[in-house]
Amino acid sequence: MRGLITTITQYLSVVIMYLVGTVILGLAVLPGVALCYYLWTHLQAHSLQLRLLMLSFGIAAAFFLYGITLMIVAAISRIIFRLNLQEGEYRIPSWGVFKWLFANSLYVVVAATFMDFILLTPLANIFYRIMGAKVGKNAQINSKFCADVSLLEVGDDAVIGGHATVICHSFERQRLVLKKVKIGKKAIVGLNAVILPGCDIGEGALIAAGAVLSRNTHVEPRDVYCGVPAESARNRHAKEA
Secondary structure (H helix, E strand, O other), X not given: OHHHHHHHHHHHHHHHHHHHHHHHHHHHHHHXXXXXXXXXXXXXXXXXXXXXXXXXXXXXXHHHHHHHHHHHHHHHHHHHOOOOOOOEEEEOOOHHHHHHHHHHHHHHHHHHHOHHHOOOOHHHHHHHHHOOOEEOOXXXXXXXXXXXXXXXXXXXXXXXXXXXXXXXXXXXXXXXXEOOEEEOOOOEEOOOOEEOXXXXXXXXXXXXXXXXXOOOOEEOOOOEEEOOXXXXXXXXXXXXX
């Protein structure tokens, strides 16, 4: 019986997500559609070639209008539905799990369709902040593979390298477990590194490219972690000695 309830809940959640996604994407597309319609209808007195050229420019501009509008709509939705995630354990199914799914869906829509165009720009940090992340001054985020962003803390001058994965959740014994990830000031998370829930990376620390930092790992300031699973370079040198 429990399995049946879980299955029904999953299907219901998918349907609701699709409906919400339709509304959010529809609102995001609207300004671009309006722009293209305006250009096409107000250039009727001109040649077909000019109308097609201007429409092409309009479609290109519409894409960027879509992206900016989508970020705004996602942020407003997060605020309206109070989707800030909290650390803890949540039964499957439960409102906490649905809330987590909804919050990540908003983020994934932006990440999948527009985020490549804002990485390493001020817009990336703005988007992470309006989705609930704590992002310090001059932080550089070059990855769209971050989940549960309202549980993410990135210090001043920290760097998240290209294609790095940062997640703040795990599934354990039919429960969703949420734990914060903290990346300290001037810390660097290297290319393709993976940071798992509960990790606390100290100031000036380095997580090497491709390293996998296990759950709840505490990285001391200015330490270097590398390998799979990642371990301190200090400990590795001590073992070799």
